[in-house]
Amino acid sequence: MKLYKKKIKARIRKGKIDIKKNFNNFFVWVKGADLVELKECETSKDPVRPELDNKFRTSYGRKIYGVKYNDEIHAVMCFAFTNQIPKTVKELDLMSKDAFLQSATRDQNIGKIAIAYTVWSTKKGGGKLIVKQVFKMIKKSNHLNRLVTLSPLTEMARNFHLNNGAEEIQVNEETQNFEYKIIK
Numbered sequence: 001m002k003l004y005k006k007k008i009k010a011r012i013r014k015g016k017i018d019i020k021k022n023f024n025n026f027f028v029w030v031k032g033a034d035l036v037e038l039k040e041c042e043t044s045k046d047p048v049r050p051e052l053d054n055k056f057r058t059s060y061g062r063k064i065y066g067v068k069y070n071d072e073i074h075a076v077m078c079f080a081f082t083n084q085i086p087k088t089v090k091e092l093d094l095m096s097k098d099a100f101l102q103s104a105t106r107d108q109n110i111g112k113i114a115i116a117y118t119v120w121s122t123k124k125g126g127g128k129l130i131v132k133q134v135f136k137m138i139k140k141s142n143h144l145n146r147l148v149t150l151s152p153l154t155e156m157a158r159n160f161h162l163n164n165g166a167e168e169i170q171v172n173e174e175t176q177n178f179e180y181k182i183i184k
Contacts, residue, residue, distance in 0.1 A: 033069040035133040040064065041076050048118040048152055049089070052078075056093070060100040061110035065137075067121075067130045075126030077119040077134055081111030085148055087172040092117055092150055109143035117150040131164050131180070139182050147180040 040054040041064050057064050062080045066073040080096035092115060099111035116134070121127040138144045149166065151157040153176055162168065166178035 033067045033074065033129060033133075035130070035137065036066055036068045036073075038064040038066045038073070038076070041066065041073070041078070045120065045122070046076070046078075046118055047120050048157075049078075052089070052118070060097045061103070062096060065130065065134055067126055067133065069123075074123035075119070075121040075130040077116055077130045079134075080115045080117060081144070082113050082115055083111050085113065085169070085177055086115060086150055087170075087177075088174055089117070089150070112144060113146040113148055114138050114144050115148055115150055127160065128164055135180055135182070145182060147182055149176075149178045151176050151178060 039058065041057070043050055043053055043057075046052070054064075056062070057078050060080075062078065065077050065079070067075040080092050082092070082095040082099050083102075084095050086092040086095050096111070096115070103110040114134075116131075119127055119130060121130070135147060138147050148169070149157075149161060151161060153171070153174065158168070158176065158178075161178035164180075166180045168176065169179045170177045
């Protein structure tokens with residue numbers, strides 16, 4: 001019986017060491033990751049909107065950002081810039097085109113609202129990390145004053161945004177919108 005207890009204690013100690021090691025490895029990649037603007041992404045890996053091609057994601061001032069670590073992209077977020085909050089992808093398309101065309105005759109700043117319409121991650125913690133990185137970037141910008149999502153009507157999307165500090169602002173027929181408050 002004594003030998004059995006010693007073996008159990010040894011296993012528990014080993015388990016604690018393994019957890020600590022994995023925990024430390026997680027933070028190494030998070031601390032070493034950088035936010036980068038991408039020219040394209042692998043749209044087939046997008047679980048939210050795989051039907052949108054790279055041309056859509058990069059035209060009319062739209063942007064693709066990724067979290068890069070060790071020359072690999074581990075999270076992606078796509079944006080459009082508008083002056084209103086869209087309820088559908090079609091509205092997003094029209095509103096971002098309108099904001100882009102308005103910017104050509106003004107100050108070259110496209111829209112006042114950054115609309116995140118898709119986000120995904122291939123590494124644990126990547127989704128939360130890219131939201132935080134993009135939030136910081138938008139906070140530093142001179143012309144953007146809101147970060148709003150155009151999310152699918154899923155409990156997973158709802159929980160993700162609420163758990164990361166967003167506020168639900170409206171539920172639409174096909175989508176839901178969340179806002180990350182930007183205080184400058």
